[in-house]
Amino acid sequence: MIPFWIILLKIVVVLGVLMTAAALVTFLERRISAFIQNRIGPNRVGPQGLFQIMADLVKLVMKEDIVPTAANKTVHDIAPMISISIALCTFAVIPFGNTIELFGYQVKLIIADVNIGILFILAMTSMGVYGVSLAGWSSNNKYSLLGGLRSSAQLISYELAMGLSIIGVLMVAESLRLDQIVMHQTRYLVGWLPAWNLFVQPLGFVIFFVAAFAETNRLPFDLPEAEPELVGGYHTEYSGMKFGLFMFAEYANMITSSALITTLFLGGWHIPFSENWGVSPLVMSLLQVLAFCVKVSIVVFFFIMVRWTIPRFRYDQLMNLGWKVLLPLSIANVLGTGLAILLISS
Amino acid sequence: MTLESVIFSVLAASAVGSALLVVTRRNPVMSALYLIVNFFCLAGLYLTLHAQFIAIIQILVYAGAIMVLFVFVIMLLNLGDERKLSDGVSWKKIVAAGFCAALLMEFVYILIYSEPSPAVMSASMATEIGTVEYIGSQLFTKFLFPFEITSLILTAAIVGAIVLAKRKLD
Amino acid sequence: MSLNIADFVSSSPLMAVTATALLLILVEASRKGRPGLSFTLSMAGLFAASVFAVVNYSDEQIVFFGMLRQGWYANFLNLVFLSAAMLTVLVSKPYLERQGAHRGEYYILILFATIGMMFMAGANDLIVVFLGIELMSLCLYVLAGFFRTKDTSNESALKYFLLGAFATGFLLYGITLIYGTAGTTNLEAISKNLPTLSSQWMFMVGVGLLLTAFAFKVAAVPFHMWAPDVYEGAPTTVTAFMSTGAKAAAFATFVLLFHQVFQFTGSKVNDLIAYIAAASMVLGNVIAIAQANIKRMLAYSSIAHAGYMLSGIAAGNSEGQTGILFYLVAYTLMNVGAFGIVGLMEKVDDQNLQLDDYTGLSQQRPFLAALMAIFMFSLAGVPPFAGFFGKYYVFLSAVKADMTWLAVVGVMTSLVSAYYYLRIVVLMYFRDGKGDVAAQPAIPALVAVTSSAILLLQFGIFPSFIVNAVQKLF
Numbered sequence: 010m011i012p013f014w015i016i017l018l019k020i021v022v023v024l025g026v027l028m029t030a031a032a033l034v035t036f037l038e039r040r041i042s043a044f045i046q047n048r049i050g051p052n053r054v055g056p057q058g059l060f061q062i063m064a065d066l067v068k069l070v071m072k073e074d075i076v077p078t079a080a081n082k083t084v085h086d087i088a089p090m091i092s093i094s095i096a097l098c099t100f101a102v103i104p105f106g107n108t109i110e111l112f113g114y115q116v117k118l119i120i121a122d123v124n125i126g127i128l129f130i131l132a133m134t135s136m137g138v139y140g141v142s143l144a145g146w147s148s149n150n151k152y153s154l155l156g157g158l159r160s161s162a163q164l165i166s167y168e169l170a171m172g173l174s175i176i177g178v179l180m181v182a183e184s185l186r187l188d189q190i191v192m193h194q195t196r197y198l199v200g201w202l203p204a205w206n207l208f209v210q211p212l213g214f215v216i217f218f219v220a221a222f223a224e225t226n227r228l229p230f231d232l233p234e235a236e237p238e239l240v241g242g243y244h245t246e247y248s249g250m251k252f253g254l255f256m257f258a259e260y261a262n263m264i265t266s267s268a269l270i271t272t273l274f275l276g277g278w279h280i281p282f283s284e285n286w287g288v289s290p291l292v293m294s295l296l297q298v299l300a301f302c303v304k305v306s307i308v309v310f311f312f313i314m315v316r317w318t319i320p321r322f323r324y325d326q327l328m329n330l331g332w333k334v335l336l337p338l339s340i341a342n343v344l345g346t347g348l349a350i351l352l353i354s355s
Numbered sequence: 356m357t358l359e360s361v362i363f364s365v366l367a368a369s370a371v372g373s374a375l376l377v378v379t380r381r382n383p384v385m386s387a388l389y390l391i392v393n394f395f396c397l398a399g400l401y402l403t404l405h406a407q408f409i410a411i412i413q414i415l416v417y418a419g420a421i422m423v424l425f426v427f428v429i430m431l432l433n434l435g436d437e438r439k440l441s442d443g444v445s446w447k448k449i450v451a452a453g454f455c456a457a458l459l460m461e462f463v464y465i466l467i468y469s470e471p472s473p474a475v476m477s478a479s480m481a482t483e484i485g486t487v488e489y490i491g492s493q494l495f496t497k498f499l500f501p502f503e504i505t506s507l508i509l510t511a512a513i514v515g516a517i518v519l520a521k522r523k524l525d
Numbered sequence: 526m527s528l529n530i531a532d533f534v535s536s537s538p539l540m541a542v543t544a545t546a547l548l549l550i551l552v553e554a555s556r557k558g559r560p561g562l563s564f565t566l567s568m569a570g571l572f573a574a575s576v577f578a579v580v581n582y583s584d585e586q587i588v589f590f591g592m593l594r595q596g597w598y599a600n601f602l603n604l605v606f607l608s609a610a611m612l613t614v615l616v617s618k619p620y621l622e623r624q625g626a627h628r629g630e631y632y633i634l635i636l637f638a639t640i641g642m643m644f645m646a647g648a649n650d651l652i653v654v655f656l657g658i659e660l661m662s663l664c665l666y667v668l669a670g671f672f673r674t675k676d677t678s679n680e681s682a683l684k685y686f687l688l689g690a691f692a693t694g695f696l697l698y699g700i701t702l703i704y705g706t707a708g709t710t711n712l713e714a715i716s717k718n719l720p721t722l723s724s725q726w727m728f729m730v731g732v733g734l735l736l737t738a739f740a741f742k743v744a745a746v747p748f749h750m751w752a753p754d755v756y757e758g759a760p761t762t763v764t765a766f767m768s769t770g771a772k773a774a775a776f777a778t779f780v781l782l783f784h785q786v787f788q789f790t791g792s793k794v795n796d797l798i799a800y801i802a803a804a805s806m807v808l809g810n811v812i813a814i815a816q817a818n819i820k821r822m823l824a825y826s827s828i829a830h831a832g833y834m835l836s837g838i839a840a841g842n843s844e845g846q847t848g849i850l851f852y853l854v855a856y857t858l859m860n861v862g863a864f865g866i867v868g869l870m871e872k873v874d875d876q877n878l879q880l881d882d883y884t885g886l887s888q889q890r891p892f893l894a895a896l897m898a899i900f901m902f903s904l905a906g907v908p909p910f911a912g913f914f915g916k917y918y919v920f921l922s923a924v925k926a927d928m929t930w931l932a933v934v935g936v937m938t939s940l941v942s943a944y945y946y947l948r949i950v951v952l953m954y955f956r957d958g959k960g961d962v963a964a965q966p967a968i969p970a971l972v973a974v975t976s977s978a979i980l981l982l983q984f985g986i987f988p989s990f991i992v993n994a995v996q997k998l999f
Contacts, residue, residue, distance in 0.1 A: 125487060128411045135419030146384060146430045154430060161427045185487055462730070469726040500589035504644060504656040507543065511637040511660060514550065515667035518630045
C-alpha cells in the first residue's frame, strides 16, 4: 500500500509542472507566432524575454475586476473556476511514466489509476463546455452569449467524433485504462515498427487530432472567440485574473490534449528499442518521463504552428466537417477495426 | 461513524439539497445548474457502491451531454424570470398537495417499517458488478436484446424528430 | 450463452416488421417524395409478419436469454396488432392524401409503434416491457402531432407526450421497487417467488405503481383525462391506431402482468381494479352522451370499453382472460372501422366531424351508412356482432369471480351506451340530410372498413373460432 503522502506528492508535482508548463506555453506561443510572422516578439523582460510571463501575471492580478451591472454575478464568478478546475482535473488519469522506485515503494507514475481512465477524460472534456457557455450567458452580452452558444454546439459536435475515434484504440488495447493502452503500444509490429497507435489506427489518429483542436477552441476552430465577429466571444466581459484563468485553462487544455494524444497514439512514455540499452531501472524510468515530456512538447509545438498557419473555418463549414465528415469516418473506423480484429484473430 | 457513512451522508444531503434547489429556483439556468450538481452527487453515491462505470456514465451522459443541451436551449430561448408564469394558489393545488403529502407519508412509513429484502448479491459480487468488463459482458449477452431495442427506440426517435422539426418537407 | 437461429425463427414476426421498418427508412432516404412505395412495402411487411405469426403460432419458446416469450399468447396478440396496423395503413393512405400530408415517415412510425406493441406482448422481462412501451409511445406522440400546421394536432401531441412521460415515471418507479425486492426483472422468476414477495409492502407499492401506469396507458378512470383531447386533436387515422393497437398492447401487458405473473385473484388488488373498471364504465358512458363531436364521443366510449375489459382482469379467472382477448379482437375491428368511416367523412380543416354531419347519410352513401351502423351496433354490444360476445365473456367472468355487482354495472352502462351509439344510426337512417355529406371515395379505406365489418360479423356468428384459439393459451 502506497502511503498517502506519496500520492499527495504526485499531485503537487504534477499540478506544479502542469501550471508552469501552461504559463511557459503562453510565452512560447507569442515567440513562435512572432517568428512565423517575421517579427521579434516579447524579448525585453529577462533573458530572451522569459520573465514576460511574470510581468503578464502581475498585470492580470493587479487589474480591476469588472463585472457588468446586468450580469449574473455568482455565475460570472463561477464560470472561470469551472474552466480552470476541469482543465487541471483531466491530467489526473494520464500516465506520464512507468513505475518508479521511490523511497522504497514501487510508485506508478499516474495520479489516479482507475479502470475507467479514458471515460473520465471524456467526461471531464464534456464538462468543459459549462465554463465557456456559462461565461457567455452570465455576462448578459449578446456577443458573449453567441460565443457561449457556439462553443456548446461545437464541443458537442466534436465530442462525438472524438469519443468514437478513441473506440478503435480501445478495441485494439482491450482496456479503458490508459496505462494498459500505453503498455499495449510497447510491442513491435513486423519486428521493427513500434506498435504505436499512430501506425495501428492512422484514421483514428487524424480524427482525434482534428477533434482535439476543436475541443480546445484553438484555431482553426476558435469560433467561440472569433474577434472579427464576436468582439472577444464568451470572455468579452471578463477582465483581470478571471480573464487570465480562461486563458490559462485554454493552455492547460492544450497541454492535456497533447498529453492525451501522446498517450493514446504516440506510445506514451515508451522509448522504442530502449529495452536493449541495459540502463538501470531508475534511469530508465526517468528517461521515459523525459520521453513523454518531449513527445508532449512536439505536439504542443504542432498546435501552435497550426494556429498561426491556417485561417479560421466558417461556422457552417465547422459543423459540416464535424457531422458529415468526421463522424461518419470515425464510425467507419470502428467498423474497420472490428473487421480487422476479427480477421486477424480467426 | 465510519468514513463511508460520513461520505454517504454528505453526498446524500447535498443530493437532496440540490434537488430541492432545482425546483425552488426562479431562474431556469440556476435550476439547470443545481440539477448538474445533483447528478454529481449521484455519481458520487455510485462510487461509494464501487460502480465506477455507472458513476462516470452518469457524468458523461447526464451532466455532460443531456444537461448541456438543456442549458443550451434555455440560453437560446433566453427564458426570463418564471414568476410571471405562476398563477397563484388555487383549491386544486391545495388538494393535490394534500394527496401528495399523504402519499409521501405512506411511502416513508412503508420504507421504515418494511422488512429489508434479502441481499441478492454477495459483497464480492457487488464490487465486480461495477466494472466495465462485467457490464460489457452482460450487455452483449444477457441484455443484448434490450440493448438492441434501445437502438430501435433511438432510430424511431430520430425519424420522429425529423417529422416534427424539419423545416421544409418535400 | 450464445444466440442461435431458433431465437430468430420463433420471433420472426418481430424480425419481419423490424426489417421492413429499417428498409423503409432507407427507401425514404433514397427515393424522396414517393410515399406510395412506402405504403406498398409496409403492407407487404405487415402481411409477411402475420403469416409468420400464424406459422409460429403454437411454438412456445423463451428466446434471447430469457428476454422474450414467443408462443400462443404473443402470436395471438401479434396478429391483433398487425391487423390493427394493416387496417390503419389502408385507411391512412387516402386520408393523408386528402389532408395533404402523405409522407413516407408516417408508415415508418406506424411500423415502429407496431414493433413496440409486439415487444410488450412477448415480453418475459420488465425491461422489455418498459422498452416496448417507450418505443410504441414515442412513435404515437409524433404521429399525434403529424399535422404540424394544425394547432389541435400539436396540442394533442404535447398533451399525450407530457402525460405519457408522467405515466412512464410511474412505470419505472414501480419496476425499480419490484427489482429492489425481487432482485430480478425476469417475469418467470418474479412469478416463482410471488408468495414470499407479495408479503412485502415495498413489492406491493411497486405493483401499485405499475397498476397506475397501465391505467394511464389504457385511459381508465381516474387517469383518463388525456384521452378525449388527444383523440380529438390527432389525425383521425392515428386515433384509430392509438385507440386499438396501443390499447390492445397495454391490455396485453396488463393481462401478462396482473394475470400470469402477479396472481392476486380475490385480493385487494383485484378489488381495486374492479373499482377502476366500474368508474371507467360509468364515467365514459355518461359523458359520451353529451358529446357533439364524433371523435370525442368515440374517445369517451373507448374509456368505457377500457372499463369493460378491466372487469375481466379484476375477475382474474381464465374466463376473464378469454373475454379480454376476444374483446380486444372485436374492439380493434369495430374501432378501426368506426374511425375509418370518420376519416372518410372528414374534410380538410376539421369539417364534417360533428354528429349532425351524419344526418341522412343513408340516402347519399347507403353502403357507408350500413357499415357505420354495423360498427355502432357492435360497439353497443348488440348480437350477432362480435362486440356482444366480448362483453358476454367479460361479464360472465365477473359473475364467476363473485363480482356480480361489477357485471350489473357493466350491463347497466351498456344500456346507457346504446343511447349514443344508436343515435348515430337514427341520424343516418331516419333524418333528412342537409345535402353535403358525401364522403370522398377511396378504395383502400373502403376495403379496410368492409373487411373489418365482415370479420366482426363472422366472429359474432362463430365466436368459437377465436375462443378456441384463445383457450389453448391457458
